[in-house]
Structure formats: C-alpha cells, structure tokens
Amino acid sequence: MAHATLAVTLPEHVWIAxxxxxxxEATFRVLAGVPGEESGFALVRITAEDPEAVVESMAEHEQITELTPAQVSExxxxxxxxxxxxxxxxSSQESGLPIELPIDIRDGEAEIDVTGSRERLSELADQLTAFGLQYRVEHVRERLHESQLLSGRQREVILAAVEEGYYDTPxxxxxxxxxxxxxxxKSTCSETLHRAEETVIKRFVEELPAAESEPPIEATLGQ
Incomplete structure (x- = not known):
C-alpha cells in the first residue's frame, strides 16, 4: 500500500475556491463528506476572524443548495x-479511493491524503485531471503496518525500554x-535496541517533508 499527500489547486468556478x-486567512476543514448522484453533503469547520461573514457568503452561493449551522464558537x-x-x-468516488479526512482548504488549495494501491492512486490522479483539478505531489511512500516495521523481538525490547525509563532524561x-x-x-539487548532505533529513526527521516518537489504522481507510480 502506498500513501500520498497531494496539494490540489481548486478551479476558480467552484464555490470553495x-x-x-x-x-x-480562513481555513475550511472538511470533517465529513458523502457524495450523492449529482451533489454532495459535507460537514465543514470554518476558522476565520469573522467566520459568520464567510458562512453568509457561502449560503448565498448558487452552488450551495442547503446549509445548516451545527456549532458556533468564537x-x-x-x-x-x-x-x-x-x-x-x-474524484474519490470515481477512482474507488477514499480521501482521508479531515481535508484542510486554504486560499484555493486543498491538502489531501490517500492510501491505496499504486494503481488506485494513478486512477485518482486521472480523475482529478478529468475534473479540471491541478495538483502537485507532496510525497508518496509505502505505508507499512507496525508489524512490518519492527520484528516481534525488537518491539518487545523497545517497549520495555520505554516502560522502564531507559529513554527518560535522566x-x-x-x-x-x-x-x-x-x-x-546485555550485548543482545544493546544490538536489538540499536537495530530497532535504526529502523525507527530512518523511517522518521523518510517521512520528513521533501526539500525538493516530487515528480508527477504518474511518473512516481510508474504509469
């Protein structure tokens, strides 16, 4: 399974763009969403200096057919x-690949996370293009279950080390x-800890934001 983070530029004709x-300055955080046949239903949290004014503009837009405030706070x-x-x-429905929630949208750009086979990721890229959505790839990486990251013995030793305070200061x-x-x-304990630490630290470094832009997702996925 591969995990991808995409920054999607929304087309100007869409209300959220x-x-x-x-x-x-506002953040639109999509908390839930369900596509229908010709429309979609969603729950979004708007954070802004004057969120009520944003909601008023939203309610007046012709592409919003129904709107109900669910919670209001400062x-x-x-x-x-x-x-x-x-x-x-x-796009998610057509590709068969669910977009992970929440989705944050700011200044016409949405950051989305998806996990699936590389074939499904490629299909999502095709669907984004078909709907007129431009995107750039923030990163693509293989997502491993924790059982694949460390061996059973390594997990046992590193969990015991944390529990016993080996990593505390002092x-x-x-x-x-x-x-x-x-x-x-003692030598076995030291070697096992070192191998586990090596794996965890390397994975942490791999997940740091890339310094340079990623290639197009089709190229990344070998399409």
Whole structure:
C-alpha cells in the first residue's frame, strides 16, 4: 500500500475556491463528506476572524443548495451543507479511493491524503485531471503496518525500554538493568535496541517533508 499527500489547486468556478481565495486567512476543514448522484453533503469547520461573514457568503452561493449551522464558537463555525460541486468527493468516488479526512482548504488549495494501491492512486490522479483539478505531489511512500516495521523481538525490547525509563532524561534504567528485566544478555539487548532505533529513526527521516518537489504522481507510480 502506498500513501500520498497531494496539494490540489481548486478551479476558480467552484464555490470553495472562490470563498477561500476571497478569505485567504480562513481555513475550511472538511470533517465529513458523502457524495450523492449529482451533489454532495459535507460537514465543514470554518476558522476565520469573522467566520459568520464567510458562512453568509457561502449560503448565498448558487452552488450551495442547503446549509445548516451545527456549532458556533468564537472564531469558528461548523456547518452541514449540500453542494452541486463536490469535485474532490466525485474524484474519490470515481477512482474507488477514499480521501482521508479531515481535508484542510486554504486560499484555493486543498491538502489531501490517500492510501491505496499504486494503481488506485494513478486512477485518482486521472480523475482529478478529468475534473479540471491541478495538483502537485507532496510525497508518496509505502505505508507499512507496525508489524512490518519492527520484528516481534525488537518491539518487545523497545517497549520495555520505554516502560522502564531507559529513554527518560535522566535515565531511570540502565542497559544492564533492562537486559536483566528481559532476561537476555546485555550485548543482545544493546544490538536489538540499536537495530530497532535504526529502523525507527530512518523511517522518521523518510517521512520528513521533501526539500525538493516530487515528480508527477504518474511518473512516481510508474504509469
């Protein structure tokens, strides 16, 4: 399974692109969404200096057919609405690849996360293009289950190290005490910890934001 983060530029004719560009300081966080046959339903939290004014503009837009405030607090309004232009939902539906929520939209750009086979990711890219959505790839990487990241023995040792305070500052447990706690040789404990730490740290570095832009998703996926 591959995990991808895409920055999607929304076309100007779509309501969310217009409102978010007119209010570039505002954040539209999509909390839930369901596509229908010709429309979509969603729950979105709007954070802005004057969120009520943003909601008023939203309610007046011709592409919003229904809007109901669900929660109001200082600087935030959460609304449930129906729209005739849920392009991201339609793209996800057509590709068979669900977009992970929440989705943050600011100044006409949405950041989306998806996980699936490389074939499904490529299909999503095709659907985004078909709906007139431009995008850039922030990163693509293989997503491994934790059981694939560390061996059973490595997980046992590193979890015991955390529990016993080996990684605390100052340490509450020495390497010798940890080895005794696990009933293994000190050298075995040290090597197992080192291999587990190497794997975890390398994975952490791999997940840091890339310094340079990624290639197009089709190229990344070998399409």
């Amino acid at each position: 217009q409102l978010s560009r007119a209010n570039p 600087g935030e309004v959460t609304v449930h609405f129906e729209t005739t232009a849920p392009l991201l939902l339609f 340490r509450r447990c020495t390497l010798t005490e940890l080895a005794d706690r696990l009933d293994i040789a």
